[in-house]
Amino acid sequence: MFAVIKTGAKQYKVAVGDIIKVEKLDGDAGSSVTLEDVLMVGDEKGVKVGTPTVSGTVVSAEILEHSRTAKIIVFKKKRRQNYRRKAGHRQHQTVLKITAIGKAGAKVAAPKAEAPKVTAKKAAPKAEAKKAAPIKADVTKAAAKKPAAKKPAVKKPAVKKTASKTKEK
Secondary structure, eight states, X not given: OEEEEEETTEEEEEETTOEEEEEXXXXXXXXXXXXXXXEEXXXXXXXXXXXXXXXXXXXXXXXXXXXXXXXXXXXEEETTTTEEXXXXXXXXXXXXXXXXXXXXXXXXXXXXXXXXXXXXXXXXXXXXXXXXXXXXXXHHHHHHHTGGGOOOOOOOOOXXXXXXXXXXX
């Protein structure tokens, strides 16, 4: 069985027992993490693709360590200006060991059910504001159309000067 997960704005194909390096996650070494953004799950029966995620499926992993990547040198230069800057960067990362791929428990599903209620309350005042906004937009569109009725300028033909030069010679 394998799964495609999304974490740290990147996607990883994982199976049970795999060790992967991802962007830094919260947690201590030895603790377990649940990755809920599962984009695809596959097994002997077939492949299930989520839209955008597969609901009810999670990937469990154990944090092995927190480390940093190899140093990347950032060098800026502007030629002939005596401008040079050199800096180094090491990105923080977390090393994970995938322990399980499967269905989510009831504890994981309960917070997801509460989240839409909170967003629905916040969305209601915005919906009223959106209803008022199109009326104002229609007035501004009508006002914008009136100045656009100007006629385009007429271009005058250019005067040819080559004929007078040939007569003089």
